[in-house]
Amino acid sequence: MIDVLSKSNRDTAITIRRILKVNHAGEFGAIRIYGAQILIAGRLFPDIVKTLEDMRDDEIDHCRLFREAMPERGAKPCRVMSLWSLGGYVLGFLTALCGRNMVWICTEAVESAVHRHLQDQLAFLDNRDPDLHALIASIQEQELAHLREAENNQKSQGLSRALLLPVIGALTDMMIWLSTWGDSSCMRSEMARDKTAKSVKPTNAI
Numbered sequence: 420m421i422d423v424l425s426k427s428n429r430d431t432a433i434t435i436r437r438i439l440k441v442n443h444a445g446e447f448g449a450i451r452i453y454g455a456q457i458l459i460a461g462r463l464f465p466d467i468v469k470t471l472e473d474m475r476d477d478e479i480d481h482c483r484l485f486r487e488a489m490p491e492r493g494a495k496p497c498r499v500m501s502l503w504s505l506g507g508y509v510l511g512f513l514t515a516l517c518g519r520n521m522v523w524i525c526t527e528a529v530e531s532a533v534h535r536h537l538q539d540q541l542a543f544l545d546n547r548d549p550d551l552h553a554l555i556a557s558i559q560e561q562e563l564a565h566l567r568e569a570e571n572n573q574k575s576q577g578l579s580r581a582l583l584l585p586v587i588g589a590l591t592d593m594m595i596w597l598s599t600w601g602d603s604s605c606m607r608s609e610m611a612r613d614k615t616a617k618s619v620k621p622t623n624a625i
């Protein structure tokens with residue numbers, strides 16, 4: 420029984436380290452996306468620069484908070500931050516070149532993917548790491564505000580949006596997977612196992 424418990428604690432600790440690693444890398448990528456978009460928007464549509472800068476400031480804060488939460492949980496940043504740096508910058512640069520509407524479509528796609536990941540993590544962390552749960556819940560509120568901002572700023576929601584949302588969403592998921600060398604897949608399957616266990620538990624208890 421002790422062995423089972425210690426294995427389960429060990430698995431939880433590993434998943435928590437993976438969550439921090441994925442989130443820190445993701446925030447870094449978001450900073451780079453907004454950075455490239457700010458650069459292009461400054462030249463082509465300066466009226467949205469302030470909004471983009473405010474959102475980038477939030478991402479800088481999130482990145483710092485996840486980094487600060489790492490040492491006490493034995494987590495380390497992912498080894499290929501340069502991948503996120505380049506991938507984020509290219510995505511931000513290309514979408515901004517396609518116009519302001521594309522900036523908001525890109526933001527909507529990325530923030531939706533982030534929101535999905537955070538939602539899974541909150542379900543897993545509930546009762547396991549209350550401090551990290553509270554941190555992610557507060558960050559999720561700001562990510563949702565970014566998502567709403569992106570949705571509200573879109574002048575049209577036509578075919579380009581329908582085509583690009585899944586593509587950019589999949590690219591974001593792929594970047595997360597690549598940047599953590601598959602850790603995000605392990606993490607998701609651990610969280611899925613956890614969900615299944617939770618849904619089975621009440622029946623066994625009866």
Ligand SMILES: [Fe+2]
Nearest residue numbers: 446477478481
């Ligand atoms: Fe963020």
Ligand SMILES: [Fe+2]
Nearest residue numbers: 449530562565
């Ligand atoms: Fe965000």
